Amino acid sequence: MKEQTVSRRARLRVQTSDEIKTIALQLMADGGPGAISLRAIAREMGMTAGAIYSYFATRDDLITTLIGDLYTSAVEAGESARDAVPPTDAGGRIMAWARAMREWALANPEGFRLIYGDPVPGYHPPEDGPGKAAELRACTGLLGLVAAAWPTAQAHRGDDRHYDWADFTPGLVAHAREEFPDLPPAALALTMRVWGRMHGLMALEIYGHLRTLTHDPASVYHDEIRDLITSLGLTL
Known part of the structure; x- marks a missing residue:
């Protein structure tokens, strides 16, 4: 009892x-x-x-827990969708991750804003909080997508400028080199661009900027990610 x-x-x-x-x-x-x-x-x-x-x-304890829970939920959605696609299909895995993240954001708009957009006045996140762990997990996921695409993307994007590890923050470099020791600095720059293209239209949609422009934001987003995948020399 x-x-x-x-x-x-x-x-x-x-x-x-x-x-x-x-x-x-x-x-x-x-x-x-x-x-x-x-x-x-x-x-x-x-x-x-x-x-x-x-x-x-404290309120900050609540915010920290919220961000950790939400960010983890978002990353798990991306990982689950990615892992449903064969590892040999680099383009398909990028598309799956992107679509899952958009679907999560539409289902959790306040969560998306809390993680990626609106700062909470006076809130200072802890250095080693759950949100940081989820952020690193998301970073690893995106780096993994680029790592799988890198051999093809490197040959396809021969005009990219030279990058050095000094172009990035030490913490990010350390994480990237630990998780993917064979990736060069240019792959880290490409990961940032992939992230930006995935989240750009998504953010515009969540904040309502596409509402008066299109009745079909899902198709616009799909085409953007398909164009991203093609730019890496990959197919769907």
Whole structure:
């Protein structure tokens, strides 16, 4: 009986924690990232301020957890879609990752904004928080896509300028060289360009800039990624 009681309390705690995070994103949707506060969430939930602080000691703790959860969810969506495509199909894996990330962003617009767009006033992310781990995981995923495409892309893009490791931040260089020791600096630059093309139209769509321009943003995005893949000398 005691174990059942503990288990029930643990489940209730997880449910309450999830509800807190859901309301935080609702507050952000209604009033921007500055609207997220523990006291406002407590009011929405009918909790006392003291009770909500037993779940998250500070607003920044909540934001850190939110970013970690959301970023991990996004990366898992990309990885799952990528891994459903054979490793020999480099172009198909790029398309799968891109489409999955867009679908995730459309399903989680506030999450996308929290990760990639709107800064939370006064928030300073920890150096080794869960968001950082998810960011490195996303970086590894994108680097892996480029690594698989690199032999073909290198031959196809012979006019790219020379890059040196000094062109990039030390932390990024260390991560890239540890995960993919055979990739040159030019591949890291290409990874950034691939990321930019994947996220450019996605960001415009999430922030509503495409709404008055096209009734079919999915096709425009698909064509952009297909053009990206072709520019690397790959096929679908």
